[in-house]
Amino acid sequence: MPTTQSRIRSSHGLAPEIREKVAQLLNQTLADTLDLISQTKQAHWNVKGPNFHQLHLLFDTLAEGLQNHLDTVAERITALGHYAQGTVRSAALVSSLEEYPAGILAGEEHLEALTARFSHYGNRVRQAIDTTAEWGDAATSDVYTAVSRDADQWLWFLEAHLQD
Template identity: 55%
Template sequence: MHQTQTVLLPFPTRIDLPEAEREPMVELLNARLADTADLYSQIKQAHWNVKGPNFFQLHTLFDQLAGEIFPFIDLIAERATALGGVATGTVRMAAGSSTLPEYPLDAVDGQRHVAALIDRYALYTASIRKAIDVADENRDRSSADLFTEVSRTADKQLWFLEAHVQF
């Protein structure tokens, strides 16, 4: 279920982007904040529940992936607030706003977790790349740069996951 929230810019800032350009950026940042927090929690779900012959390797990989994604939650939220907005980053807010599908509870086998994460990363990386373009269109180079950093990391993580199913 996707919830939309009205984004207000309650805090003044001297960042030289007009309010008309900052408001859609705060909305975009909050949307990607929801996805990033959700992706982090789904990676941890895989980390906690993986079973099978590659348990240790995947358990360790999933923890590494989560650790690399986690800092982006804070960076994205802080950018939204720097633009004069409010970061909507609680677990319930993220769950209500994330564009990622729910993680399958029946995933146990390592390869099932890998496949589920590949699907979510593919959606996530595509939405982050679109966010780069939107930030550029709104003349917000700092947000575009942040999203580019996220994109580089998430693309590499997707590559790591896909390498587990490629021959």
């Protein structure tokens, strides 16, 4: 996990040690989100098969949804007086996601790969709702709640293709 230790002066009322812990957790989420966006785009670009068009559009909708939360997560870190570690290289170093399977084409393969990753992502985010609430940062907990609600819906959108 990257250090968020910074020399940024902040008048924020939350205790510095709490802001440090929250910023570290948010930086982990930032890395996971960047990684998941790139993996979802990978599926958007490379999917083939009879459901190509529908899946191509679905995967882009999910990537855009993640992109919207990315900015909120990064700016919560800076609002807490810390440094957002948002480059692709720093994300790749610390992401908790497994690398996307190389060379897969079929719609079902992409759906399986993304379902596993969105499930993992959703679990981490759901955990972070409680963790940040326990640390006394209701505003960050609220950010995670909004991400969690979307993550649950995205998992449903993906998994519905694999269920019967």
